[in-house]
Amino acid sequence: MLTLGQITDGETILRWVVDGSPDSARGFEDVIRCDAEGPPAAERTARALLVLPDVAGLGWVRERARDAAGVVVCGGLVAVEPGFPLPVLTPVAPGTSEDVSERLLRVLTESMREQLRDAGQYADLTARSLVDGSGPGRLLSWVARRHDARVTVHDGFDEEAWPEEVRGAEGVQQLRPLVRGLASAPVRLTTRGGHVQVWPVGAEAPFRLLMASRARPWSAQTQVTMGQVAMVVAGLLREESITTREVRLKTAVEAARTSAFQFLVVGDVYTAQRTIGPLAPGLLGAEAIQIAIAETAPGEARTTLAAEVETALGEARAMPVLCPVEDGQVIVLWDASQGLVQSVLEPVAQGAQGRAVGVSGRGSLERTPMLYETAAASVPAARRMPTSVAVHDGRPALEKLLDPSARAWARQLLAPVEVELPDALERKQFFTVCRTAIMIGATGTANLLGRHRQTIASRLDDLTRLVGLDRTWLADRMTLDLALRLADLDAPAPGTVPAAGMTDALDQEAARVWGQTVLADLPPRLLNALVAWARSGLNIQHAARELDISRNTLSEWLREASGYVKLPLSKDRPGKQHEAVWALHVTGRVPLSSTDWWT
Numbered sequence: 030m031l032t033l034g035q036i037t038d039g040e041t042i043l044r045w046v047v048d049g050s051p052d053s054a055r056g057f058e059d060v061i062r063c064d065a066e067g068p069p070a071a072e073r074t075a076r077a078l079l080v081l082p083d084v085a086g087l088g089w090v091r092e093r094a095r096d097a098a099g100v101v102v103c104g105g106l107v108a109v110e111p112g113f114p115l116p117v118l119t120p121v122a123p124g125t126s127e128d129v130s131e132r133l134l135r136v137l138t139e140s141m142r143e144q145l146r147d148a149g150q151y152a153d154l155t156a157r158s159l160v161d162g163s164g165p166g167r168l169l170s171w172v173a174r175r176h177d178a179r180v181t182v183h184d185g186f187d188e189e190a191w192p193e194e195v196r197g198a199e200g201v202q203q204l205r206p207l208v209r210g211l212a213s214a215p216v217r218l219t220t221r222g223g224h225v226q227v228w229p230v231g232a233e234a235p236f237r238l239l240m241a242s243r244a245r246p247w248s249a250q251t252q253v254t255m256g257q258v259a260m261v262v263a264g265l266l267r268e269e270s271i272t273t274r275e276v277r278l279k280t281a282v283e284a285a286r287t288s289a290f291q292f293l294v295v296g297d298v299y300t301a302q303r304t305i306g307p308l309a310p311g312l313l314g315a316e317a318i319q320i321a322i323a324e325t326a327p328g329e330a331r332t333t334l335a336a337e338v339e340t341a342l343g344e345a346r347a348m349p350v351l352c353p354v355e356d357g358q359v360i361v362l363w364d365a366s367q368g369l370v371q372s373v374l375e376p377v378a379q380g381a382q383g384r385a386v387g388v389s390g391r392g393s394l395e396r397t398p399m400l401y402e403t404a405a406a407s408v409p410a411a412r413r414m415p416t417s418v419a420v421h422d423g424r425p426a427l428e429k430l431l432d433p434s435a436r437a438w439a440r441q442l443l444a445p446v447e448v449e450l451p452d453a454l455e456r457k458q459f460f461t462v463c464r465t466a467i468m469i470g471a472t473g474t475a476n477l478l479g480r481h482r483q484t485i486a487s488r489l490d491d492l493t494r495l496v497g498l499d500r501t502w503l504a505d506r507m508t509l510d511l512a513l514r515l516a517d518l519d520a521p522a523p524g525t526v527p528a529a530g531m532t533d534a535l536d537q538e539a540a541r542v543w544g545q546t547v548l549a550d551l552p553p554r555l556l557n558a559l560v561a562w563a564r565s566g567l568n569i570q571h572a573a574r575e576l577d578i579s580r581n582t583l584s585e586w587l588r589e590a591s592g593y594v595k596l597p598l599s600k601d602r603p604g605k606q607h608e609a610v611w612a613l614h615v616t617g618r619v620p621l622s623s624t625d626w627w628t
Contacts, residue, residue: 030056030076031140033099033116038248042132043101043118046109052116057098060137062130067093078133082126090115103129142481147175147254149479152284153304155277158265165265172258176251178243182262185209185235194220194242195227210234215256217247226252228259230266237266282308283351289313290350290360291479293397295461301394309348315364317391320400321374324408325357326383334384335359337377345373353476354469354601358408360401365391371418378417385411388420398461399426402468406605409591409598422595427543427611428514435534437527439515442508445495463492464513467506468604503566504621507531507607532621535611544615547594547608555590556618558583563610563619 034053037043059077061068067089068074074094080101081087090100091114099116103126109117120129154168165182173180183191185208195201198218206212207229218225224246229236239259241247247255264277289305292298302313312318325334331351338349338359346364363370371388378386387407389400403421411419428435443460450456466474466485475482489500496512498505508531515534528534548556558576562583565571573583591598594612596605613619 030058030144031137032056032253033118035140035248035253036078036133036136037118040121042121042136044121046102046117046119052099055098055116057137060130060133062126080126080130080133087113087117101129101133149284149288150175152281153288155261155265156281156285157307165262168258168261168265172241172255176241176243176254177245178241180239180241180258182230182266183238183240185229185238191238192240192242194223195225195240197221198225204238208235208238210236214259215252226255228256230259230263232263286348286350287353288479289348290362290397291353291477293362293394294401294465294477295458296395296398298394305348309346309362311346312348312362312364313394315346315366316393317365318394318397318400319363319365319370319391320389320397320404321361321363321370322352322387322401322404322408323359323361323374323377324355324385324387324411326381329357329381329383331357331359334377334381337380338374341373341377353479354473360404362397371420375416375418378411384417385409386418387411388418390421390423398465402604405602406596409588410595413592419595424546424595425543426514427540427608428511428518430539430543431515431534431537432539433521433525434528435511435537436515436518436521437525438530438534439512440520441527442496442512443516446492449495459488459492460513460516462488463509464517467510467513467607468602470601470603473601504531506603507610510604510607511535511611532614535615535621540611540615544612547596547612548616550593551590552593555586555593558586559590559594559609560613560618562587563613567606567610 032053033043033055037045037053057076057078060080061072061074061077062080063069063082065082068077068079074097077097078099078101079094079097080103082103087100087102087109090097094100095114097115099118101118101120103120103124120132124132150171154171158165158167169180169182172178179192181192185204188196195204195218198220200216200218203212203216203218204227207214207216207227210229210233214228216227218227220242223242223244225240225242226247227241228239230239231237239262241255241258261277285305285308289301289309292301292304298313306313323334323338325331335349335351338361342349342361345367347367347370348362350360350362352358352360361370361374363373371386374386374388378384385408387404387410389404389407392400407419407421411417413419446456446459450459462474462478462480462485465477466489468474469477471482471485471489474480474485478485492509493500493505496509498509500506500509511531511534548559551559558572561575562569562572565575569583569587570580573580576583578586587598594609596602596609598606598609600606610619614621
């Protein structure tokens with residue numbers, strides 16, 4: 030959320046129609062472009078900034094938009110009558126209502142991203158403080174570094190211990206009513222060479238005081254941030270409100286678990302251990318783990334499933350994580366030395382009709398990305414099982430079956446990356462991000478790794494530029510996918526002759542046997558549907574037309590086929606779609622040179 034004070038600060042985007050507006054603290058969470066009659070009928074205007082064209086009047090506001098944050102008039106400004114219920118602003122730079130709306134949305138989006146990043150830090154630091162009872166010290170140190178400030182908490186009545194710049198500030202007497210709960214917060218003071226904000230923290234008077242001081246003025250954004258910090262500190266110091274502390278702890282723990290899982294996905298086991306160690310004792314020191322993915326029944330709230338998973342795990346060395354990619358899934362990391370995780374989660378899977386649990390095999394923490402992929406691939410198969418649980422069948426990955434010439438080809442293709450990124454660790458992380466993006470898409474990867482989607486897309490653009498491919502082509506995406514999988518394996522012996530390309534790399538008996546295994550259980554109806562879908566470049570509409578069925582019917586057939594081939598064939602799992610095409614190709618059903626899908 031942004032405040033009107035922030036968006037008018039410095040008058041770079043908007044300015045007040047009436048100077049000295051008292052509404053600078055009003056916040057907005059959305060931007061709605063309106064016509065001359067106001068916003069669309071079904072649009073919610075609560076906490077929204079309404080942008081009007083230059084021909085707009087304001088007569089509709091009283092009846093339809095009194096709950097909005099404010100009105101932006103782009104031109105042809107009408108008079109603002111006395112007692113008008115909303116703040117009225119105008120753009121600094123001229124433009125249409127569409128231009129101004131886009132500018133405001135960009136600023137709002139960037140602000141929300143920054144707030145989310147800060148929220149992640151707050152959650153992690155708060156979780157640690159709550160778990161070990163160390164108080165708000167670590168959080169305050171981080172805030173001080175973040176805002177180049179001195180941030181401390183003091184007893185309200187011990188004025189001699191207050192910072193010198195506070196004791197000598199003009200208006201310091203305002204703090205005494207604050208301590209007694211007789212004044213509202215915050216109190217803002219200006220000292221010689223500094224600016225101070227003071228907030229009361231605690232359950233009841235006499236309050237302790239959170240004091241934040243720095244040389245430059247506090248912007249509207251940082252004032253809001255410090256208000257949030259004050260609330261977090263108050264929660265950390267409050268002992269009598271057990272319910273509030275438990276809710277905050279739960280939220281912080283969930284954030285810390287997600288962060289730890291994201292670190293594991295990119296191969297940073299050390300940081301993951303530091304992030305979650307106190308909350309999952311023993312788990313991240315396990316020699317082998319399993320990963321399970323529990324999926325909600327249709328229409329079921331994930332919170333219900335997550336609560337049942339937590340109960341089933343009990344005191345076991347395990348960590349449930351709310352999946353950052355799929356809103357309906359809960360991921361479980363399980364110390365495999367305790368037995369099989371599927372035996373623990375089977376009652377959960379059967380607790381509601383339509384749930385499914387996919388389970389990986391065993392592997393080290395360093396293999397978390399692979400274990401996650403195999404667990405996700407098992408979820409469609411679980412929907413067909415009487416127990417609603419499916420364990421990965423141990424089917425070897427295609428890339429592991431290919432001979433050294435395929436690995437030599439992959440390294441040859443990716444060689445320009447080694448020149449561009451000579452540092453091995455940096456190159457490994459780059460490949461991890463790119464491979465994950467090809468496996469689950471840029472948006473899914475952004476959610477999984479906690480990064481912005483454009484950052485992920487930029488990494489893929491860098492990779493395709495370096496190797497001379499175009500990621501908008503299905504063939505090139507599949508080529509990159511196979512090459513990145515092969516690059517994870519041991520290097521071939523020196524002098525190994527590289528395969529001539531992806532088709533040549535796949536032209537092996539072991540690959541054909543793998544493909545036959547993948548497709549073995551498919552009924553003819555579903556096999557024909559897969560072939561048509563692959564030949565049409567994974568375009569459901571074109572394939573449905575070829576099969577003379579509706580798009581919805583083909584989508585349902587592909588969902589059904591997912592359970593047979595043990596591969597999720599949805600758009601958000603492009604890597605598994607590639608595996609299905611490879612299986613069709615190596616068994617002679619789809620030639621990769623076929624131009625109807627290649628381009």
